[in-house]
Amino acid sequence: MSVLVYIEHAEGSVKKTSLEAISYAKAMSEKLSSGEVIAVALGAISSEELAKSGTAGASKVILVNDSKLNQGIIQAHAEAIAQVYKKVNASTLVLAKSSLGDAVAARLAIKLDAALVSNVIELPDTTSGYKVKRSIYTGKAFAITQVNSAHKILAVKKNAVALKTDGKEVAIEEISLQIAPENFATTITSTDKATGEILLPEADIVVSGGRGMKGPENWGMLEALAKELGAATGCSKPVSDIGWRPHHEHVGQTGVKVSPTLYIAVGISGAIQHLAGVNSSKCIVVINKDPDAPFFKAADYGIVGDAFEILPKLTEAVKAQK
Ligand code: FAD
Numbered sequence: 174m175s176v177l178v179y180i181e182h183a184e185g186s187v188k189k190t191s192l193e194a195i196s197y198a199k200a201m202s203e204k205l206s207s208g209e210v211i212a213v214a215l216g217a218i219s220s221e222e223l224a225k226s227g228t229a230g231a232s233k234v235i236l237v238n239d240s241k242l243n244q245g246i247i248q249a250h251a252e253a254i255a256q257v258y259k260k261v262n263a264s265t266l267v268l269a270k271s272s273l274g275d276a277v278a279a280r281l282a283i284k285l286d287a288a289l290v291s292n293v294i295e296l297p298d299t300t301s302g303y304k305v306k307r308s309i310y311t312g313k314a315f316a317i318t319q320v321n322s323a324h325k326i327l328a329v330k331k332n333a334v335a336l337k338t339d340g341k342e343v344a345i346e347e348i349s350l351q352i353a354p355e356n357f358a359t360t361i362t363s364t365d366k367a368t369g370e371i372l373l374p375e376a377d378i379v380v381s382g383g384r385g386m387k388g389p390e391n392w393g394m395l396e397a398l399a400k401e402l403g404a405a406t407g408c409s410k411p412v413s414d415i416g417w418r419p420h421h422e423h424v425g426q427t428g429v430k431v432s433p434t435l436y437i438a439v440g441i442s443g444a445i446q447h448l449a450g451v452n453s454s455k456c457i458v459v460i461n462k463d464p465d466a467p468f469f470k471a472a473d474y475g476i477v478g479d480a481f482e483i484l485p486k487l488t489e490a491v492k493a494q495k
Pocket residue numbers: 382383384385386408409410411412423424425426427428439440441442443444445446447450460461462463466478479480481
């Protein structure tokens with residue numbers, strides 16, 4: 174038996190969340206003796222990028238380098254992964270929780286007659302049955318899910334697992350598959366990014382501004398910090414409602430839910446609806462001139478002060494660190 178890990182990649186790079194999924198699979202395999210950890214990538218991706226799978230814990234990578242799989246066509250990806258899963262005699266599929274991952278995993282659960290657990294945050298506990306801890310209610314609570322099926326699909330939450338960096342060199346096996354045309358019932362004809370910058374839902378660092386930024390003319394300051402950090406920009410709901418920023422940047426319960434490694438909130442009060450979109454972040458830094466702003470209660474680090482003084486200093490400090 175083996176553990177198969179579905180790797181997602183974008184713009185030529187393996188996603189960090191997929192490497193986390195590999196690290197999770199490796200730790201799980203060591204704990205439960207579940208066999209070899211094999212990663213599978215679909216579509217064109219370089220061997221240098223795939224080598225990261227080895228560092229993260231995979232012992233082998235299977236590459237299905239079919240140009241029809243370059244884009245994330247859900248049915249086709251699910252079919253390809255199901256074929257590879259059977260080929261390698263896997264008993265568990267691990268993947269990163271993501272919009273593509275969710276859609277592919279749901280189809281795979283049917284194809285493989287497998288139990289699907291999403292938002293997994295810990296290794297399975299097999300002391301009595303097979304139990305998996307998952308995050309629910311946007312990170313505000315946990316659920317223990319008992320898995321009763323022989324085949325299992327575990328979708329790992331972003332930032333829930335320490336990334337392994339001491340793995341070995343990985344062998345890459347390129348294979349081709351027969352994927353029936355009906356799996357390509359839809360095709361993606363073009364993809365337009367909302368902006369030229371880093372996409373908010375995927376970003377590892379987010380710099381977000383609220384009404385405390387006073388107006389759209391002040392966003393340059395926030396963007397300068399984001400640029401230095403390689404971050405995406407976000408905002409609170411009123412900011413996009415007033416039209417200071419585009420709606421796709423609105424973070425929160427009714428907007429985009431983010432789970433970056435670092436979320437910097439500038440001039441945002443920290444209303445519960447905003448927190449619902451950010452409380453899966455690994456580290457939250459709040460900049461607010463009001464020491465009683467509710468956001469400070471959810472913050473790992475807080476700076477009480479005027480954003481217009483702090484932002485340029487922070488940007489300079491980041492520049493100096495480089
Ligand atoms: P404010 O509440 O006005 O806060 C501005 C903050 O900036 C204050 O804390 C102030 O101290 C600080 N400040 C002012 N000047 C400075 C300065 N110079 N330097 C530093 N700090 C400064 N909101 C969301 O964000 N996302 C959602 O998805 C969302 N969904 C909602 C859904 C519903 C059904 C409802 C009813 C509301 C929703 N809201 C949402 C709105 C939410 O309740 C808050 O009203 C909103 O988040 C407040 O935005 P804000 O913090 O930018 O503005």
